[in-house]
Amino acid sequence: TFSRGQRGEPRPLALAALVRESIGLARSSFPASVEIRCALAERVPAVMADPVLIEQVLLNLCINARDAMNGSGTITVSLRHAWAVRGSCCSCRQPVAGDFVELAVADTGSGIAPEHLDRIFEPFFSTKGVGRGSGMGLAMVHGIVHELGGHVLVDSEVGQGARFRVMLRPLAAALTPANGLAAAAPGLPVGRLAGRVLLVDDEPAVLDFMRELLERWGLTVRACADPAAARAVLEDPAEDCDLLLSDQTMPGLTGVELAGLARRQRAALPVVLYSGYSGALAATAPAAGVVAVLDKPVDPQRLFEVLAAHLPAA
Template sequence: SLRFVYVNGAALSNLGYSLAELQQMTPLDIKPAFTRPSFEELLLPLRDGTREVLVFETVHRRKDGTTYPVEVHLQRFQGEGQSSFLAFVNDITDRKRVQAQLLQSQKMEAIGELAGGVAHDFNNMLTGILGNVAIVKESMSPNDPLRENVDAIRTAAEEAANLTRGLLTFSRGAMIQPVALDTNASVERTLAVLTQSLPASVAIVNKLQPGIWNVFMDQSQMTQILLNLGVNARDSMVGRGTLTVGTRNTVVDAAYVQAHPFARTGEFVVLSVADTGPGIAPEVLQHIFEPFFTTKSVGNGTGLGLSIVYGAAHQAGGWVTVQSDPGEGALFEVYLPRLVGQLPPAVVATRAVARPCVGTVLVVEDEPVVSAVVQALLSRAGYDVLVAADGASALHALEAHGSDANLILLDMTMPGMTTEEILTEMRRLYPVLPVLLTSGYTSSDAVKHMLDNGIVQGFLAKPYETEVLFATVA
């Protein structure tokens, strides 16, 4: 059987054995993934001369029992009357970690796209539900005993809308209004709220450093990040322990990015939240930011809290990391880019436009339930309504009745034509006709660009209440 003849110093250091110890061992003693038959089968192409070099990945076991991944380049050579093997072994721990982070990042991107699509579909359904609830309730007498049931439907739909808002935050499809934030002041305000939701048995340690840079993000998302991390820590500590909240400035360099491929270089503010809970198991850690993933019992949480943290951090141009070992608590760190230079303009969700309170509205919507309920609501309010189910139909309607139209209500996800193509043709036909965009899932940047450049005059996020629809259209 094969025996070690010579092992260099780097390998001895990594394995923890002396050369004398290894010379009494076989390669199988440090290769737990192989049996003798499987190892002999691996060596066969080298023994029979069909291969000159073998390259494979496996794990090596150290003297202390720990293992680490390696890439082995193995070749055979003839020396002093006997056949020997020469192995060049690379410790690929860092490579495997980076690969795992890339795969995790790609997985989260894919889940984000799926979550955004689900949120879009649900928001269309909820728009139909809320609109029809408003129509039914309007037709009921004040003393109708069924009004309570109708209100219950509306409440359930609003709770469902909160869930989809969480999905949109995770997938970075939520509409936001970023502003320049004094980071420490913003964290202090949220800590005051968080303190009220924590039992007296949870101690809060404030480690906000002075001189922390400003960041550019939506205030509500900063609040969501800290509240969700705080509540997650509270639950993990089962109501007893220490919650430490800190801030610091840091410069992310190329070395950090090489080890964390989801990151980018630059100046960042780091918001940290640490707890003294039981820690997070490795098999849980890799799923912790996925929507609806939770280790809590049924009915004790939606599983969206950490997903919202993940999405809000990324939508602000940053990221979130977590470090934890079983029994050692958990440390979450949220990296947010420093605000430097001229303050960027805020994203505006809706913009007031002078419109008549009556007139003709062209509703361009491909979802039948949404189209029908919006048409019914606007008609009952006194508007004349034209309906189109796709871009081509909308343009035909404009060509035939455009002179009568006072407003276009355009969904951003239409079959056949992109939003940009539809708007280009609409502007060619009627350059000054106001356009109000609506969507259940879209990019804040895309809406901001169209608002800032006067391409559209407003945006209405689905699902919307009837009152919001009327206020925006009026």
């Protein structure tokens, strides 16, 4: 079985210490020309959360802030107890009102174009060049924050900067969450599939996202971050699998090479690859038994259709 990383259980958590620690990490890895300020209020109520996930949220927001500043500027991370909040969640669009613990990351960067504001939380949406942005950062932030019953407020002025405010329920309120588990990511196809998928991607954020997507559709997923591990699964006759879904470009072993291997071991196994350069692959892949090559970033709707066509009927 595949472990869910270091993900733990939500527990009562005082954010100030965690924020201080995470900021230290960011400070040591960001260029010195990026200043990180901290404004942590005293006596902020605790929240119910897994510290590892909150750290992921914070670091993703800080990395985006850094990327938006072209090398120099100021990031301000703040924590406070906010009363009588009124706003609307930038990712799920629901009204946000009442009493919250607010963890905010503000920057002095480029800001967000108004026409992008609606889309920034979508999986794979990125304005960064090929190979620079995965578009998964804010999709992950959306997932984590909503799983905790929280929301994200965003305000931005083009040319001035952006501010992301993660709004979490104070512990007393969070102990009786209206819905404990995952609100779906925005814009994902809803459907049912059945079968076992061997999923291979060397980028952990993408691997995680793809696994959750497949599991949401009802699939059993064997996820490998290392293509060599996937090869071992393919070579083990005791391992059951209905479809191989893999990234093309990975260290050690490409998707096409993995497909060729799969073909020798399991002639009937359908193989689906995704790649940033799918055009070049389309010519060579069919010979390796690849039934479809998808463009990266993967369009979840298209992925659903391809899987539905090649998996045994649900």
